Amino acid sequence: MSAALKEFYDLHRNRFIKFLVTGVGGFLVSEAIIAIGWELFGEPQTIPVIVIAGVVSITFGFFVNENWTMKDSKVERVFFPTIVRLGKFQFVYLFGNLVSWTVMLLLLHFISLSPEYGNIPGSAAALPVNYFISSRLVWRLKLI
Numbered sequence: 001m002s003a004a005l006k007e008f009y010d011l012h013r014n015r016f017i018k019f020l021v022t023g024v025g026g027f028l029v030s031e032a033i034i035a036i037g038w039e040l041f042g043e044p045q046t047i048p049v050i051v052i053a054g055v056v057s058i059t060f061g062f063f064v065n066e067n068w069t070m071k072d073s074k075v076e077r078v079f080f081p082t083i084v085r086l087g088k089f090q091f092v093y094l095f096g097n098l099v100s101w102t103v104m105l106l107l108l109h110f111i112s113l114s115p116e117y118g119n120i121p122g123s124a125a126a127l128p129v130n131y132f133i134s135s136r137l138v139w140r141l142k143l144i
Helices: 003-041 043-069 079-111 115-137
Strands: none
Touching: 003 043, 003 115, 043 079, 043 115, 079 115
């Protein structure tokens, strides 16, 4: 392993694991909202339910990351800067959610796969991108 790759690995290993655990928690929040929404409202309300699930789960993930994963970042932790970071975090995750939602809707449309299951591949693909972009833009961490 090259020295630069080892330095990168050492710098991000623990933080990425925490980010992953937080992401799984957010994913479970999203899945619960999607499952409940699917049961209560059915297919006609799929899009509003997955949007609400996305916003709520991302907000959950932000606050866990803010207070655990990125706790050592040197950002100012008072109301207004925190709300700005939440907005940036929502924006970063919007792209990941667009991928996830597209996959969900395509799987629902073409093979009648419930959105709870269609959420899995899109979320997995978005994780590394979301980590690196949010680390840099939201918490201003040095990536290398």
